[in-house]
Amino acid sequence: MIKLAPSILGADFGHLEEEIIKTNESGCDWIHLDIMDGHLVPNISFGPAIVKYVKSRSDLFLDSHLMISNPEKYLEVYAEAGSDLIVIHYEIEHDKIPLLEKIRKLGKKAGISINPHTPLEAVTEILEHCDLILIMTVHPGFSGQKFMNQVLPKIRQAREYIDSNNLNIEIEVDGGVGLETAKKVIDAGADILVAGSAFYKSGDYREFNRKIKDLAEKS
Ligand code: DX5
């Protein structure tokens, strides 16, 4: 069963409480939180206070995508704020395995994210320390960018690798996913779709969720 994880970065922050409640009632599965430090990626978004606020208004599984260069300093903070899954980037200049192990020790699921130009081979050795791989289909930093079709073979490759090695790892795909691109992503083998602008601009969150689930059923 495919999961939908709306990225709250695409929501109207002037009406954040209402947006969270509507997201919660849409039938979607997770809430994706894009945390950016203006260093690893060229944009700054929000920090733990927003994660905590989302947690206080939603009982959905919270997926914190840390686009920050020094996550080692903040893992406890994002765990305490209410994240259920914490994803770090492969592209940071630190050893990933101790960080992934620390996330698990904090009682959270651990994920590794790879940018569009990072090959799957870069992370196969560390996958045993992960519960999830987040494959970026845009260059991280902003909502509303165009889906990069050239990443589709890597999603298929990850699906084959995970299945053939009997790994218990979910595949999440993030960036430019909407009703026009979702089917390709599902067919390539994704388990979780992140959708920011497509979800929040759709006007009817329930309908958007239903359409994604229908696409998955037809795949
Ligand atoms: C990009 C973020 C994405 C993004 C999703 O850096 O990681 O989660 O906000 O937004 P859309 O779906 O609009 O690409």
Ligand code: ZN
């Ligand atoms: Zn994200």
